[in-house]
Amino acid sequence: MEYLIGIQGQDFVIVAADNVAAHSIVKMKQDQDKMFKLSDKILLLCVGEAGDTVQFAEYIQKNIQLYKMRNGYELSPTAAANFTRKNLADYLRSRTPYHVNLLLAGFDETDGPGLYYMDHLSALAKAPFAAHGHGAYLTLSILDRYYRPDLTRDEAMDLLKKCIEELNYRFILNLPSFSVRLIDKDGIHDLEKLIPVGAK
Amino acid sequence: MSYDRAITVFSPDGHLFQVEYAQEAVKKGSTAVGVRGKNVVVLGVEKKTVAKLQDDRTVRKICALDDNVFMAFAGLTADARIVVNRARVECQSHRLTVEDPVTVEYITRFISSIKQRYTQSNGRRPFGISSLIVGFDFDGTPHLYQTDPSGTYHAWKANAIGRSAKTVREFLEKNYKEEHMESDTDVIKLAVRALLEVVQSGGKNIELAIMKRDESMKILVQEEIEEYVTAIEKEKEDAEKQKKKT
Numbered sequence: 001m002e003y004l005i006g007i008q009g010q011d012f013v014i015v016a017a018d019n020v021a022a023h024s025i026v027k028m029k030q031d032q033d034k035m036f037k038l039s040d041k042i043l044l045l046c047v048g049e050a051g052d053t054v055q056f057a058e059y060i061q062k063n064i065q066l067y068k069m070r071n072g073y074e075l076s077p078t079a080a081a082n083f084t085r086k087n088l089a090d091y092l093r094s095r096t097p098y099h100v101n102l103l104l105a106g107f108d109e110t111d112g113p114g115l116y117y118m119d120h121l122s123a124l125a126k127a128p129f130a131a132h133g134h135g136a137y138l139t140l141s142i143l144d145r146y147y148r149p150d151l152t153r154d155e156a157m158d159l160l161k162k163c164i165e166e167l168n169y170r171f172i173l174n175l176p177s178f179s180v181r182l183i184d185k186d187g188i189h190d191l192e193k194l195i196p197v198g199a200k
Numbered sequence: 201m202s203y204d205r206a207i208t209v210f211s212p213d214g215h216l217f218q219v220e221y222a223q224e225a226v227k228k229g230s231t232a233v234g235v236r237g238k239n240v241v242v243l244g245v246e247k248k249t250v251a252k253l254q255d256d257r258t259v260r261k262i263c264a265l266d267d268n269v270f271m272a273f274a275g276l277t278a279d280a281r282i283v284v285n286r287a288r289v290e291c292q293s294h295r296l297t298v299e300d301p302v303t304v305e306y307i308t309r310f311i312s313s314i315k316q317r318y319t320q321s322n323g324r325r326p327f328g329i330s331s332l333i334v335g336f337d338f339d340g341t342p343h344l345y346q347t348d349p350s351g352t353y354h355a356w357k358a359n360a361i362g363r364s365a366k367t368v369r370e371f372l373e374k375n376y377k378e379e380h381m382e383s384d385t386d387v388i389k390l391a392v393r394a395l396l397e398v399v400q401s402g403g404k405n406i407e408l409a410i411m412k413r414d415e416s417m418k419i420l421v422q423e424e425i426e427e428y429v430t431a432i433e434k435e436k437e438d439a440e441k442q443k444k445k446t
Binding site for chain 1: 264265266285288289291292293295296
């Protein structure tokens with residue numbers, strides 16, 4: 001039902017998430033923001049079990065901030081991703097597992113942009129592009145066909161739009177809008193919401 | 201198994217000697233001064249001269265607790281580390297449960313209640329630190345609070361703790377002017393002048409941190425401190441010349 005996508009370029013990562021918060025067959029909210037700002041240059045996109053998503057994401061968010069306060073500098077995206085993975089894995093083997101699927105996108109001073117895919121079994125993979133949800137089945141192939149590591153920001157945006165258009169065409173559920181954000185050396189930038197229009 | 205004996209107990213004439221001894225430990229610590237301006241809050245500490253082979257960057261006596269609050273302390277540095285860590289965790293915990301940053305009063309109350317608990321616990325001694333906690337609430341009001349080993353806290357416009365605190369406080373009482381608190385430079389200068397009263401060798405033994413409304417804490421580099429010191433010395437000279445003329 002929910003959809004997340006991330007595309008890494010040469011010096012940026014662009015991410016998008018749908019804005020629907022649903023309860024069975026009803027859209028409870030159409031402007032839900034599923035991205036959590038972990039630090040100035042790291043975003044966590046989180047979907048899954050209602051309640052688990054916000055609970056887990058905010059817990060990770062506050063712990064990343066605590067690290068910043070204790071040590072005077074922010075965790076790198078790699079460290080943050082591994083920290084998140086460890087937490088998710090520990091909870092998985094407890095009586096209270098979190099059922100969430102995540103994308104972690106960030107920019108590191110030395111390593112550059114990074115996109116990390118994490119699923120509810122706490123598998124972590126660094127990937128040039130990734131997606132979560134039923135929509136992933138429809139869009140991963142488009143990313144396979146058109147992705148290049150040296151995409152410019154506009155090209156990556158076009159690729160993202162291609163994926164959203166495909167969802168609009170082939171996905172049974174109507175996802176009316178998507179939040180889009182871009183992370184580069186200057187931090188996190190909000191881009192215009194993507195609103196797919198009409199039937200093809 | 202927990203301890204069964206209290207260490208902090210009343211004396212026949214109503215004193216808690218352990219707490220008073222802790223306050224003595226505070227008086228031996230290096231001086232810290234805090235000034236609350238209208239748009240900026242300032243904390244300054246006396247930097248003890250380090251040994252030749254020691255890296256002086258590792259002695260940090262001003263600690264950020266969150267993006268809107270920071271503190272300095274006087275007394276046992278190791279005790280302060282514990283308190284600062286607990287406060288930092290509480291700041292994030294508050295944000296997690298209430299979705300709002302702490303107010304300066306809240307975190308001061310939290311720190312004070314920890315300190316008080318240790319004056320009434322089996323097997324524990326009080327924390328040997330007094331702290332100056334400054335920051336801005338989310339409605340923009342600046343605050344300066346002082347806590348001490350007994351667990352009491354009070355709000356201040358300007359205060360000092362540690363060695364020679366009395367001298368510095370008297371200086372502040374004489375020289376604090378409400379009108380000057382509008383100007384950020386005047387607030388910072390007051391803190392620097394107060395510290396210069398008791399610090400031996402001038403600018404290079406001072407560590408200064410400021411926070412302007414809606415900005416995070418900024419620790420001033422040595423050059424910036426020197427600028428203030430030179431400006432202050434020039435003002436002193438001019439004042440002397442004026443006096444000589446009249």
